[in-house]
Structure formats: C-alpha cells, structure tokens
Amino acid sequence: MSPRLTPFATPLVALAIALLAGCVALPWQTGKTPDGARAKVAILETTDVHANVLSYDYYKLKPDDSLGYERTATLIRRARAEFPNTLLFDSGDTIQGSVLADYQALVKPVGCDQELAIYRAMDAMGYDGGTAGNHEFNYGLRFLSQVTGTPMNVDGGHTDHCAGPHFPLVLANVYSARDGAPIFKPWTIVSKNIEAYTEDGSRIRVPLRVGIIGFTPPPIMDWDKQNLAGKVSVSGVVEAAHKYLPELQAQHPDLIVAILHGGLDTSPYTPQMENAGWYLAGVPGIDALLLGHSHTEFPGPRYAGMKDVDAHRGFVRNVPAVMGGFFGRDLGVIQLVLNRQQGRWVVDLDNTHSEVRPICPRGSADAVAKKLACVPADPAIAPLVQQAHEAAITYVNTPIGSSTLRMSSYFADEGNMTALAPINAAQADYVRTELPRLHPELADVPVLSAAAAFRTGFGGPDDYTDVAAGPLTLRSAADLYFYPNTLSAVKTDGAGLKAWLEKSAQRFNRIDPAKAGEQALINSHYTGYNFDQIQGGIHYVIDVSKAVGQRITTLTWQGKPVTSDQPFIVVTNNYRASGGGHFPGLDGNNIVLAAPDGTREILVQWLERQKTIGIKNLEPTSWQFAPLKTRGPVVFTGASGKQGVAHDAGLDNIRQLKDHGDGTVTYAIDLSR
Known part of the structure; x- marks a missing residue:
C-alpha cells in the first residue's frame, strides 16, 4: 500500500521531484x-x-x-x-x-x-x-x-x-x-x-x-x-x-x-x-x-x-x-x-x-x-x-507573354547577354518615353542602359537566371530581375561612360599571356551584380591583359569613337545611381529621372507589350574580349552540363574541362577566338 500524503506533504514531494528534474531553483x-x-x-x-x-x-x-x-x-x-x-x-x-x-x-x-x-x-x-x-x-x-x-x-x-x-x-x-x-x-x-x-x-x-x-x-x-x-x-x-x-x-x-x-x-x-x-x-x-x-x-x-x-x-x-x-x-x-x-x-x-x-x-x-x-x-x-506560399506560387505563374529564345546568365560574364538584353531594352524604352516630358532639353541625348546579372553562381550551381523559350510568366520577370530596385537615369559624358565600364571590368583578373599554368578569369572579390553591361548602340572591347583602369580599349557609339565630352543618358537602378558599388561619378547628384516604378514592373510591362520576344526585339551583345593568345588555359567555374548553352549563344570558344561532382565544373575560354 502506498503511503498516504498529507496536504502539506504533497507540495514538498512535488518540489523534490522538480528539484531532481532541475526545473526549479532553490531560493x-x-x-x-x-x-x-x-x-x-x-x-x-x-x-x-x-x-x-x-x-x-x-x-x-x-x-x-x-x-x-x-x-x-x-x-x-x-x-x-x-x-x-x-x-x-x-x-x-x-x-x-x-x-x-x-x-x-x-x-x-x-x-x-x-x-x-x-x-x-x-x-x-x-x-x-x-x-x-x-x-x-x-x-x-x-x-x-x-x-x-x-x-x-x-x-x-x-x-x-x-x-x-x-x-x-x-x-x-x-x-x-x-x-x-x-x-x-x-x-x-x-x-x-x-x-x-x-x-x-x-x-x-x-x-x-x-x-x-x-x-x-x-x-x-x-x-x-x-x-x-x-x-x-x-x-x-x-x-x-x-x-x-x-x-x-x-x-x-x-x-x-x-x-x-x-x-x-x-x-x-x-x-x-x-x-x-x-x-x-x-x-x-x-x-x-x-x-x-x-x-x-x-x-x-x-x-x-x-x-x-x-x-x-x-x-x-x-x-x-x-x-x-x-x-x-x-x-x-x-x-x-x-x-x-x-x-x-x-x-x-x-x-x-x-x-x-x-x-x-x-x-x-x-x-x-x-x-x-x-x-x-x-x-x-x-x-x-502555407497559405502565403501557395498564393505566391499562383502569383508568379501569371502569364505575360512568350519568348523564342532561352535567356540565361550561365555565361553572362563571358558575353552571353540574353538575360540582360530584355532588361536594357525595357529600361531604355521607359526613359525614352518619360524623360522628354521632364527634361525636354535632354530629348536628343542618346539613351543607353546598364544591367548586371544578379545571379551568377555565387549561391551554388542553381544560382543562375534561366528562362526557357516558351511562355513567359511573372516568375520569368522575377528571375530576370531579382531585386526590387526602382529605375533611375543619370546624365554623364563619354569620359564618365568609359570610367563606368572600366569599373565594371574589374570583374576580371589580369591575365598574363606568357603564363603557362591555369589563370582564373573571374575576380572572386568583385561581385557579379557590379559587372554592369551597357547597351544602346555602343560597342566596347575589354582587354583583360591590361591593368585595372586601362582595359576599355575601344568604345564606339553607332560605329563612331566616343569622345570624352559626348553627352549620354544611362539608365540604371536606384542602387547604382545613388552610389551603390562605388562607381566613379555616381553619387546621386547627376540623376535626371528617378522613376516611382520598380524595374521589375517596368520589365513586365515591356514584355507584355512585346507579346513575343526573340532576337529581333533584343540588341546583340555590346562588348567582347580583346583577342588574347595565352600559353596556359584561362578558366572559370560554372554550372555543369551547360556547354550547349554557351554554344547556342555563339560562344564556341568555351569548353568544359573538369567536373567537380557537386554541380559545378571548370570551363576554359579561348580568348584568342
């Protein structure tokens, strides 16, 4: 028979049990x-x-x-x-x-x-x-x-x-x-x-x-x-x-x-x-x-x-x-x-x-x-x-048009601008419409557009933009433009444009043509979202054998050399225009248009107006590497199994070298071609 506990004893026993369990501290x-x-x-x-x-x-x-x-x-x-x-x-x-x-x-x-x-x-x-x-x-x-x-x-x-x-x-x-x-x-x-x-x-x-x-x-x-x-x-x-x-x-x-x-x-x-x-x-x-x-x-x-x-x-x-x-x-x-x-x-x-x-x-x-x-x-x-998650999925599946080409950032650092060209086209179109209303005196100034690939593998082999040919949805636009930036436009000149491009070219390491061993193309300390690629009738050449600040060897607009005092409007995002990334000449003081609209929303509206986009809607890649013959291979890391994407984009100078077994591979790029 169990001993009978008095009302006074019951809390004492409970306290003792709690103490043994470590749940209660003594005074x-x-x-x-x-x-x-x-x-x-x-x-x-x-x-x-x-x-x-x-x-x-x-x-x-x-x-x-x-x-x-x-x-x-x-x-x-x-x-x-x-x-x-x-x-x-x-x-x-x-x-x-x-x-x-x-x-x-x-x-x-x-x-x-x-x-x-x-x-x-x-x-x-x-x-x-x-x-x-x-x-x-x-x-x-x-x-x-x-x-x-x-x-x-x-x-x-x-x-x-x-x-x-x-x-x-x-x-x-x-x-x-x-x-x-x-x-x-x-x-x-x-x-x-x-x-x-x-x-x-x-x-x-x-x-x-x-x-x-x-x-x-x-x-x-x-x-x-x-x-x-x-x-x-x-x-x-x-x-x-x-x-x-x-x-x-x-x-x-x-x-x-x-x-x-x-x-x-x-x-x-x-x-x-x-x-x-x-x-x-x-x-x-x-x-x-x-x-x-x-x-x-x-x-x-x-x-x-x-x-x-x-x-x-x-x-x-x-x-x-x-x-x-x-x-x-x-x-x-x-x-x-x-x-x-x-x-x-x-x-x-x-x-x-x-x-x-x-x-x-x-x-x-x-x-x-x-x-x-x-x-x-x-x-x-x-x-x-769960409810918010399912609503978000429904939202990103809203159709907005179609595409006849694959738009990806797998080789954005090497010259495939398919994921950037739609952004540049949408940004430039917006500013060419809106700027003359605010600044009629700037109506005849050439409008260029700058965009950077936000997803270039930093987060792993799946961290790339990749929009397949076919139907486009809001999800496609969110993939193309990852951040909720707003659009800004700045006034600059030829010297400022060249300085902008020189800063962007820091994305690449300096390559020594005489070196026999492997050399990494990408400067891992310079983030991909700071590699602005500019379009709008310009063409430029990046020579990675030269020192930082001396790499833009050719810069033309509509086939003619850009002069240092030649005026331009460059469309970008509020982050860059206000000093983000510490680009020369960009500190917020030369903004001529600060749109209330988000860049992603501007992109969505442009895609809806185009209905179907393809090569005819997009400006071709605006830059190239200066031809450079190297003794050893120039390499970079990317997602595995994507050499066909490079080939389809016209980058026949890229080949896969080594599979790392984790979804990434080493690619070699022949800069002489």
Whole structure:
C-alpha cells in the first residue's frame, strides 16, 4: 500500500521531484552568484535569411534543399538540445529577398493585424532579439514600421501598433528627421535564467542580463534614397556605438552583444563605411559581435590573414564574433565560456570559440550524397506560411507573354547577354518615353542602359537566371530581375561612360599571356551584380591583359569613337545611381529621372507589350574580349552540363574541362577566338 500524503506533504514531494528534474531553483540558488562560478552560453545567430522561409525555389517552381529557414530551425533545435543555455538573435535582411516577400509587400500587402510569414516562422523558434539590415528599408518606412510592429515618428511612417515579431528589434544608427530620435530602440536588455556551476561542482540557476545594440549599413541613405531622403538620417556605426553604449552600460548588463548588419573591412574608417565590424569590435564594452550583410561565413577562409582577426576560432580584435551565411543556409554559433570574477561575468577567451553550422555539408564531391545529408526541415514551420506560399506560387505563374529564345546568365560574364538584353531594352524604352516630358532639353541625348546579372553562381550551381523559350510568366520577370530596385537615369559624358565600364571590368583578373599554368578569369572579390553591361548602340572591347583602369580599349557609339565630352543618358537602378558599388561619378547628384516604378514592373510591362520576344526585339551583345593568345588555359567555374548553352549563344570558344561532382565544373575560354 502506498503511503498516504498529507496536504502539506504533497507540495514538498512535488518540489523534490522538480528539484531532481532541475526545473526549479532553490531560493539560495537564485541569489547572488558566487565568484568562481562558471557557465557556458551559446549565442545562436541567423542573418540574411531574405524571407526564404521554405526550402523552395520560386523561379524554378521546385523544392531546393540547399536553403530555407525551415532547415535552419532544425539546427536551432539541435543547438538548444546540445547547449543548456542559449540566446537566439537575427542580424537583419530578413523581410525582403524572395518572391514570397514581394508578394506580401507589393502584390497583396499584409494588413496591420497580419504578421509577415518570415516573422511567424521566427516566432515559432523564440528569438531573443534582432536588428534591421539594409534590405529592411526596400519597401519603405511605412511598411517597415507596420510589419515590425514599431510605430515611427517619420514622414509616411505607420503610427499604429501593428502585428510584428514577438522579439525586440534594436537599431542605434538611424534617426527620425522629425525629432532626431532613433526609429527603433537603440538597445535593450534581455533577461534569461541560465544554468551555471559553482567551484565545488554544484549546479545553480542564475539570471543573466544581456544587453543588445543594433546597427545597419550607413549607405542605406544612398541605396534607398527614394524611401529615406528627408525622412531619416544615419550615423556611422562607431559613432552610434559611442553614443548609446554608455546608456546601456549604465544598466549594468552581464554581457553586451552588438548585432551589426555588416561584415569586416580594415580599410580606413569613415562614418559611411558599409562593413564596419572590425572597427566596432574595437569599441570597449562589447563582449560578442554578430555580423551579416556580406553573404559569407565567419569564421572562414575569406578572412584568413586579416589584421587582428582569428578566422579559425572566430575572433575580431579579441572579441568573439560570428556571421552565419545567408538564405537560411547556416546557423552561426558562439560558444561562450563565462567565469564569475569580482561579482561579474567575464568571458573566458581561451575557451570560447565560434563556428558556422551549415544545413548541408560543404566540400562533398558527391552531389547526391550531399543533398541526402542536408538536415531535414522542421515540420512546424511550413504550416505557418502555407497559405502565403501557395498564393505566391499562383502569383508568379501569371502569364505575360512568350519568348523564342532561352535567356540565361550561365555565361553572362563571358558575353552571353540574353538575360540582360530584355532588361536594357525595357529600361531604355521607359526613359525614352518619360524623360522628354521632364527634361525636354535632354530629348536628343542618346539613351543607353546598364544591367548586371544578379545571379551568377555565387549561391551554388542553381544560382543562375534561366528562362526557357516558351511562355513567359511573372516568375520569368522575377528571375530576370531579382531585386526590387526602382529605375533611375543619370546624365554623364563619354569620359564618365568609359570610367563606368572600366569599373565594371574589374570583374576580371589580369591575365598574363606568357603564363603557362591555369589563370582564373573571374575576380572572386568583385561581385557579379557590379559587372554592369551597357547597351544602346555602343560597342566596347575589354582587354583583360591590361591593368585595372586601362582595359576599355575601344568604345564606339553607332560605329563612331566616343569622345570624352559626348553627352549620354544611362539608365540604371536606384542602387547604382545613388552610389551603390562605388562607381566613379555616381553619387546621386547627376540623376535626371528617378522613376516611382520598380524595374521589375517596368520589365513586365515591356514584355507584355512585346507579346513575343526573340532576337529581333533584343540588341546583340555590346562588348567582347580583346583577342588574347595565352600559353596556359584561362578558366572559370560554372554550372555543369551547360556547354550547349554557351554554344547556342555563339560562344564556341568555351569548353568544359573538369567536373567537380557537386554541380559545378571548370570551363576554359579561348580568348584568342
């Protein structure tokens, strides 16, 4: 017979059971934490998810196991099972960057009472905080204030308390032009109870107060000028840290975590620096640094050799730091060890390190095995966004015309402009119609157009634009024009045009004709979306054997050499026209047309008017490499099995050399042909 419990005994037994389970702390366990105590805390980070909630490619209309927040969620759950003490933060570029995001922002905007799909997914995982990246501002301040649940005292801002994420967003370096106050809280304190151990090995549960402060890239004022000019101001990252860290430190948090949507750059600091993480790490008082924006991983080989950076253990100027990839492909983890000394927690740097955990293994030669080894999707995420996901698919399948040719970016760097020519044609057509109304004095100035391939394999072998011949849908336009930029036109001259093309030509390494070994054609440090290719009756030659700044050896318009003072209008996007990419002569001061329309929408309207596009609608490739005979092969990496695409585009000088077994191959290009 079981002993009978008195009413008084029952809660005592329950307490004993709870204590054994580690669920309840005794009163003396939650008091002052003794010196000599030790704790391990894992700081988990996502960044640059870009609203890729599901493992799905909306351009190809098929699942894609290599990305998706639903798989990052699995890594988060595994990390929490591994570490008893965790904090979870997001470093920004969260709400924009996928068809799903555009659908919820532009096509059928969510209401004040509706939470964005990406935030619903993140709330399911229980975040402790985050910050705003540059792409948070792409849809305007009213949308941003609404979907983050943050009333903003700015022109056009949302003043209601709408549905937003269930975690705090902090941002210290963007201020309202009305009152000078930050548009988000610059900092806040997150409190957690953590498990620690005393010197004698006793387990205790104690509170941990973590201060967080956030920063976004200052160049947002250039990149999103049409959304931000006159409404907000921005300060440098270091200046904002010096301004608000003392306030945060006055609250005596146990740790301070800086959440920066930015990477690492050791160039001389300026308040406009895009990737100021190296300098932010030098501001006293920061215990851990979360990075983003660069779409790469830290710790990682890209940062090996950088001054005062440990690219293996994950330290920047002796501050533990991490940057966890992009599109939901990775989870950043800082494993902090804390020692209690003189009444405060101190980071044990010798036993602390960072790592980036991918959802799929890297470096595997067997693409099939690699795919099978990807972590599974967390089953709790997809049902939260299914309705919006299905609506986005229906939207991108809206027919808009047809094409008689394949438009791809597989060989955009080598001269196949089929994916860029429709953009250039649509942009130029728009400006030739609209500009004379605003500036009759410019009606006779030649209009050129610049476009860059946004998808050139940076994200893997599937990260290319590829629109098949046949019916065109809104999905085709979204594939051709990936970002939600607006259209801008700038006035320049022949000298400015040549400088523009010289900057673009930095996409290529300098090739030595006498070198016997392999030479890489593509400069991996110069991003593909900064390789502008310009059309509109011009033709130019790029000589990759010459030094940077001396590569455009021929430049003509309508068959005649371009003179340095010859006027031109060049159509581009708001990012480039306002200084994005640091092109010479482009700082926003020579914009003659800033369209309210998105470039993608302008492209859609042009495709609808053409009904069927083919060679007759598109200008041929406007440039070529200077003939160059080399002793050794000139090579580049691309998607496997695409040599036929090159051949169909007239690039018969490209041949496949080596299959890497992961969906990529090495191609050789004969520059003498």
